Amino acid sequence: MLINVNLQNTLxxxxxxxxxxxxxxxxIRKSYSLxxxxxxxxxxxxxxxxxxxxxxxxxxxxxxxxxxxxxTFVEFTILSVFYYKVLNSKRIKIIIPIGYALFMIxxxxxxxNNHLLSFNTYSLSIESLLLTLYALLTFYEILINSEQxxxxxxxxxxxxxxxxxxxxxxLVFLFNNYLYQTExxxxxxxxxxSILNIIxxxxxxxxxxxxxxxxx
Amino acid sequence: MEKQSNIxxxxxxxxxxxxxxxxxxxxxxxxxxxxxxxxxxxNEIQLQKLNHRQLLFEAEIQVAEKEREKIARNIHDDIxxxxxxxxQNFWILKDESNNKEIKETVLANSVNLLESVIESSRTxxxxxxxxxxxxxxxxxxxxxxCNLLRTSAKIQIEYNHVGENIRFAPKIELQLYRIxxxxxxxxxxxxxxxxxxxxxxxxxxxxxxxxxxxxxxTNEKVEILSHTGNGLGLxxxxxxxxxxxxxxxxxxxxxxxxxxIDVPINT
Numbered sequence: 001m002l003i004n005v006n007l008q009n010t011l012x013x014x015x016x017x018x019x020x021x022x023x024x025x026x027x028i029r030k031s032y033s034l035x036x037x038x039x040x041x042x043x044x045x046x047x048x049x050x051x052x053x054x055x056x057x058x059x060x061x062x063x064x065x066x067x068x069x070x071x072t073f074v075e076f077t078i079l080s081v082f083y084y085k086v087l088n089s090k091r092i093k094i095i096i097p098i099g100y101a102l103f104m105i106x107x108x109x110x111x112x113n114n115h116l117l118s119f120n121t122y123s124l125s126i127e128s129l130l131l132t133l134y135a136l137l138t139f140y141e142i143l144i145n146s147e148q149x150x151x152x153x154x155x156x157x158x159x160x161x162x163x164x165x166x167x168x169x170x171l172v173f174l175f176n177n178y179l180y181q182t183e184x185x186x187x188x189x190x191x192x193x194s195i196l197n198i199i200x201x202x203x204x205x206x207x208x209x210x211x212x213x214x215x216x
Numbered sequence: 217m218e219k220q221s222n223i224x225x226x227x228x229x230x231x232x233x234x235x236x237x238x239x240x241x242x243x244x245x246x247x248x249x250x251x252x253x254x255x256x257x258x259n260e261i262q263l264q265k266l267n268h269r270q271l272l273f274e275a276e277i278q279v280a281e282k283e284r285e286k287i288a289r290n291i292h293d294d295i296x297x298x299x300x301x302x303x304q305n306f307w308i309l310k311d312e313s314n315n316k317e318i319k320e321t322v323l324a325n326s327v328n329l330l331e332s333v334i335e336s337s338r339t340x341x342x343x344x345x346x347x348x349x350x351x352x353x354x355x356x357x358x359x360x361x362c363n364l365l366r367t368s369a370k371i372q373i374e375y376n377h378v379g380e381n382i383r384f385a386p387k388i389e390l391q392l393y394r395i396x397x398x399x400x401x402x403x404x405x406x407x408x409x410x411x412x413x414x415x416x417x418x419x420x421x422x423x424x425x426x427x428x429x430x431x432x433x434t435n436e437k438v439e440i441l442s443h444t445g446n447g448l449g450l451x452x453x454x455x456x457x458x459x460x461x462x463x464x465x466x467x468x469x470x471x472x473x474x475x476x477i478d479v480p481i482n483t
Contacts, residue, residue, distance in 0.1 A: 139244075143254075150247070163244065164244075171229050192229075
């Protein structure tokens, strides 16, 4: 049990640390000035802010669940706009506003059920499901339209990060509230989230590095 | 009991997450491999197209060079030598102005030579640009070409034309004429024919069908030949056909046309 807690803390720590390389690379490569990496860069800045506030609340033994609510909302909004810009097909694009409406319903349901006392499991699950779908659709478009080497395309790296992270976390978010009730199970599940967190930032860093104003 | 059930669920969730991550990673790897293969294939096709275009371009230059060589040789051997003799004849006339017999022979010889020079220059002009093509257009010029072949190659030629007797843009008419000329030349050289029928149908497209009783050639053989050193004429035809946005089909059967050229009229 002690080993598990230590391992979990280490993973959470490295998950937070791994947020910095893409931010630094984004600053070096001026990702904030390029049309579409700009949104991802701002998302990372939001992560930095949310992680800082969340750590502050944890340090003071206060409930930081509301950060998850706000974080999920901001994250999904930014990523919906990102995918709306990235996807070319008008037919596919229709899914995004529909998905956004579904997500908002889930967020309201979460708020009504939990009153900011436990995780927003519905909205997190819907978010993961929708972003996995968007990422798959983006891959479909990349596969059809791409005329350049796929590894040179920053969108490939960024999209891979979202696909792996959100599909991998889907079950964690789905079972989160159920498993939250049993303390000895909960940390083990969240270790998956921490590992995926570390993996998540690697392709984003590569995507930022590869981006030379050719994202679309 | 409850603890056992929770551990089972934890295990299932972890395995489920791992499974999804592995599946998604496999999907990404598949996408990468597929895209790389697609790109390699595209590059190969592009390279082939480029090589083919290069071949056609070289063929065009070679044909033009050969034509120039032929014209230069004709002028040098035929017109040039005859004019030299005429020049010498004038010197003889100057030196032998008192000898009436020599004077008359030399004059008669010079007149004959001059007529021959005029005839030769007419032939060269015809080869360069048939006057009928400029004045009367592709259809009449092709008819005239058939008449010429009928007498020179001594074979039976039938010329049929269905549809309007229209004129095309001069550039198109010239390309069409050169294609027809080269195709007929090839047939005379390689097919061993005694009868040839040339059908031209004009509707939305100009369709030229050539039937003959000689040896035909398949599209596959043309493709192979046009990539070898001997396929200069074929490459030249192909290049002109491409310029007109047209298509050419070869055949070997006795009832089907041996060559079909389909040209969209609005080009």
